[in-house]
Structures are given as C-alpha cells and as structure tokens.
Amino acid sequence: MFQNLQDKLDKALHTLKGKGQITEINVAETVKEVRRALVDADVSYKVAKDFTSIVKEKALGENVITSLNPGQLMVKIVHDELAKLMGGEVAELKIDDNPTIILIAGLQGSGKTTFSGKLANFLKTKKNKKVLLVAGDVYRPAAINQLQVLGEQIGVDVYADLASKNPVEIAQAAIAQAKQNGNNVIIIDTAGRLAIDAEMMDEIRRVHQTVNPTETLFVVDSMTGQDAVNTAKSFNDVLNYNGVVLTKLDGDTRGGAALTIRTVVDKPIKFISTGEKMEALDVFYPERMADRILGMGDVVSLVERA
Amino acid sequence: EKSKSSFFDKISRAVVGKSKVDDEVLDDLEEVLISSDVGVETTVKIIRRIEERVERDKYVSTSELDLILREEIAGLLSENNIEDTNGFTIPKKNVPYVIMVVGVNGVGKTTTIGKLASQFKANGLKVVLGAADTFRAAAVDQLVIWAERADVPIVKQAMGSDPASVAFDTIQSAVAQNADVVLIDTAGRLHNKVNLMNELTKIKRVMQKVIPDAPHEVLLVLDGSTGQNAFEQAKQFTQATEVTALAVTKLDGTAKGGVVIGISDQFQIPVKYIGVGEGINDLQAFNKMEFVDSFFKRNN
Ligand SMILES: Nc1nc2c(ncn2[C@@H]2O[C@H](COP(=O)(O)OP(=O)(O)OP(=O)(O)O)[C@@H](O)[C@H]2O)c(=O)[nH]1
Ligand SMILES: Nc1nc2c(ncn2[C@@H]2O[C@H](COP(=O)(O)OP(=O)(O)OP(=O)(O)O)[C@@H](O)[C@H]2O)c(=O)[nH]1
Ligand SMILES: [Mg+2]
Ligand SMILES: [Mg+2]
16 A cells, blocks of 8 residues: 555656645645545545645645655655654553553443453553453343453452443442542443443443542543544544544554544543453554555655665 | 535536536535545546446436436445345244344344344344353343343353354254244454454354354445445455345444445345334344435434
C-alpha cells in the first residue's frame, strides 16, 4: 500500500518534478489520492476531507528537498500531520486515588470484558495494585462467568451478584466491599450497548454519576468503519470519557477509526489490545498508528533518509 | 426520513432536465455511500453505473433516479442475491443439515446461533447445537444459555478440549437423534492467524468422517459496524472454509454495513440474515431493498 500510495502520488505530482515547490495545480490530484487512501483505511469521510485540507495548506509552497521527490515529500507531510494529530501529550492512566475507580464502556463485542481482565492483570503485576473486578454486565448470557474465569486466570478478585439486575447497585456494593478488603483499584465491566439505545445509555450514565470514576475508558474495535464517528461522539456526550482503548490490533485492519475518534472527541488513546491472552496489552504509539493507517511500513526510514 | 427525502430532492433538483448528473450530486452520493462503509472502489463502481445510465437514458425524472439508484446498488449485491430468500432452506432428509458458523472475535456468532436455533425450532425442525468454541472464557456457558432459551439440545465438552472432536461428537449425536439441523459454534479468530484458520479446515474435515458432504453451509458472521477489513475477513474465511452465506449483525445500531455490497459482489456469497438486536427474535432474513434504503436514512 505504501508503494501504492507513493506511486500514485508520484504520478499525480510528476509534472512537478524538477520544479522547486509544490503548487496548487498538482496538489489537487494528490490530495484526492490521500483522501482515498484514508477512506480506504476507514477514516470517516468528513474527517478525511478536513484532514486533507490541512495537508494541502501545509504542502503548498513547501520546498522540495533534494533527496525526496514531490510524492515522497507529500507522504512525509501526511504522515507527520497524522502522527501529530494522534499523539499529543502522553496519556498515563491516573491510578493514585484510593480507591481508583475505572469504568469500562463500549459497544457490544468490542472487547470490554477481555480488556478489563488485561488491565487488572497489568495493574496487579506491573503497578502492584490490589484490584477488584466488578461484573456489571447483567444482560449478556454468561457475561459474569466470563469475567470470573478471567479473574481466576490472573488471580484477581471478582465482585458479582447473580441476584441483582441493577448495575448501579452492583457498583455501589462492590465499592463498599473494596473499601473493606483494601482494594485500591476497582475496574467495572459493563454490558455492551448501542449509542442510540437511550435506556441503556441512561443506565451507564447513572453508573457513572454514582461511582464518579477516576478514569472512564471507551473500548472500541479497531476494525470499526464509518460508524466510529457516531459512536465515539455519543458515548463521549454521555460519559465524557478520559481515554480510548483500541482492540484487536493483532488483526490486519488499517485502523482508521483511531484517527476519526481522535479528531471528533479529542481524547487520548491510552491502551491497545493485541490478542485474546491476558498479557496482550500495549501502550499506544502515535507514529506506528499513523504508518498503519497509511499502510506504510517504512515511512520512517524514508523520512530519515531525507 | 427527513434527510432521506432531502437527499433525493437535492439529487432530483440537480438532475431534472439535464442529460448528465452533475458533480455536486455525485459528491453527495459518494458521501452517502462511503459513510455507509460501501468503500471507495464499490462507490466508484456504483457512481460510474449511474453516470452511464443517465447518459444513455438522457432525461431522468425524480422518481426514476430514485429507482435507478436503488437498482444499481442492489444490482451489486451479487447474482446470488437476486431473489431475497427467507434465510436457509433446510431440506428434509435422513441426515442432518450441518451449518458451521465462523467469524472474527465478537461479531455475534454465538448469539446468531441462538436466534437461528429458535427460528428452526419454531419451524418444526429438530435442532442440535455444538459448542466447538472451547477457548474463550465461558464460551460454552454462553451457548448453553442460548440452548436453554431456544429449548434445543447441546453437545459440549470441557473447556480447552479439541474443537474438532466436539464437532464430531455433535454430528454423531445429531445423526443418532435423527436431527434435522446442526449448528456448530466456533471460537472467534482473526483471519490473519494461520494456525487458527487451519483449525477451521480441520474441524470441517473431521465432520466429514460422519457426514461426507458436511458442513452443508458455512455461515460467515460479519459485524455490521466493521469497515473495509470485512473484505479481508470474507477473503480469508472463504479460502479456509468455503463460506456459503453471510450474516450481518448489529444493524440495529447506526452502522450501515455497506461493506457487504462489495463483498457479495466480488465473492458471490449471498447475505442471508441480518442481526437487529440481542434478543432471540432479533434475526431477520436479508432484504436487499430495505438494506439499500437504510443508507439514505439519517440516524435517530
Ligand atoms: N484477537 C483479539 N481478540 C480480542 C481482543 N480483545 C478481545 N478479543 C476477543 O473479542 C471477543 C469479544 O471480547 P469481549 O471481551 O467478550 O467483548 P465485550 O466488549 O466484553 O463484549 P460484550 O460484553 O458482549 O459487549 C472475544 O472473543 C475476545 O477474546 C484483541 O485484542 N485481539
Ligand atoms: N445490538 C446487537 N448486539 C448483538 C447482535 N448480535 C450479537 N450482539 C451482541 O454482540 C456481543 C457479541 O456477541 P457473541 O454472539 O458473543 O459474538 P461471538 O462472535 O460469538 O464472539 P466470540 O465467540 O467471542 O468471538 C454480545 O453482547 C451480543 O449480545 C445484534 O444483532 N445487535
Ligand atoms: Mg463483556
Ligand atoms: Mg462466541
């Protein structure tokens, strides 16, 4: 894909060769190719459009460096802008409150329960925390068992109340137990829900208001397409979450949803999930994500050669 | 509904009395299609078809354009989708009809099996479920609950046991019970994991020891909110298991699932079902025109 976009850009810009600057005329076709590449990577149509106009501004009048042809220079500009957009300040998880309450939210099947287990495991083994996992999904068949199995695997306690159908009550009772048992981190797993399901969104709003979490994390499948823009925004409107978790990045998705989400809600991506095992958790690298969305493995080496 | 009509109004205003659809209209159409996850390539294909139609037919009225648009998009939903089916047709034979359900993680395989079991049972069929996801935490427990809800028998083994062996057991038991249809659940797996894809091929092979032409259907479940990656999923799962049908889930949300247009066009795999909720009755037979229409409806 890197070659692909590169070739297309070279072609679009070939009239420019030998000239010293990128100009309006030849940038138009290039911008179209970049936009297409982004949309192919599942970046939202509107976000891709806005992004390419920023790129266009940047590119116009840019001096062509001798070692880069105009196509390469264009790729470099796109890559740098993308990485900049996705990065920003390093977003550490706040875990100093005692207890630290972390609320996990997202669509059905995005990877919330698995991530809850991974995060518990990470905080236990790397940060020396005494974690309590809370089974707040009272709907999905065997959701509670699933969290209990994971808790057992990693040696972390799980609070569950099979008799209750009320996630607010469950969360409150769990917090009380955590205080008694000296747990310093509480991770609340919740049921998957659609952003347009008013009743379910109201439920998580009530959980959020009641427990007042230190961190609320929005878990999203990295294979998500154009809908990322709606979902990320709606969940943010209700929860004003602190960070995003991108899952299933062990696949071969380009992951354009990352750019979409970053742009529409301006919240940092705090973790990435890269497998089904409890250890498959990683921090987020903006540069790598930019390369991935553009489908280019070695833009870095290209840029370094410049 | 408001935005649906305004989209068509805009198109017709721009088109009526012209022999060509102008750029602004095509840009709008492009936005609608891309935002439904139809993808650039398929979108370009659709737009080209419309340009050709308009060029050929010269004058296009409002209602005609609406129709053309729907026809052209629906036309891409593969030859296999010409007739909307009512889902799977289970032949009444003396061997069970085996349906193996596959897909990447979390798309809705197990839930879809529960819904299908309930539909089959309501149609008077004798159903058996096979819990061949022995990997994901509490996967068997989850299918057991669905078996209870649908009131059908389930064959299972301990977590961690060989999925092929579970599939074998299930089919043997279904034959013995004189069942009409078998639904085999499998663990979610990403299509780029070679070992896991080979495991599916093995499960298939082992089934054939009991029923030589099993599985009769391989149902690939796609999450309706998935973007262009669904293409690669269709490609790899088809290579490993010869997928015969698609189900698109979670279309009760705001995602449109447009990526299946290109998929069913390119791979000639019919879409049979759509998932529209988490309840046992939230599975519908796929309807092409309704699906296409949903692209032009605004969310909320
Ligand atoms: N390959 C891969 N699979 C993952 C990853 N994270 C989660 N999964 C799998 O995705 C599926 C869904 O994960 P869950 O944790 O159950 O998702 P959830 O959001 O809790 O689902 P609901 O509670 O039903 O809404 C399971 O098969 C997980 O094993 C990941 O990073 N990579
Ligand atoms: N809203 C909605 N949710 C659905 C639909 N189908 C499935 N789900 C939900 O999606 C989540 C995942 O469904 P599962 O059936 O467990 O998916 P799976 O493919 O079996 O997952 P793994 O076995 O972990 O790979 C659950 O929370 C389901 O309730 C649907 O059509 N609409
Ligand atoms: Mg869960
Ligand atoms: Mg399953």
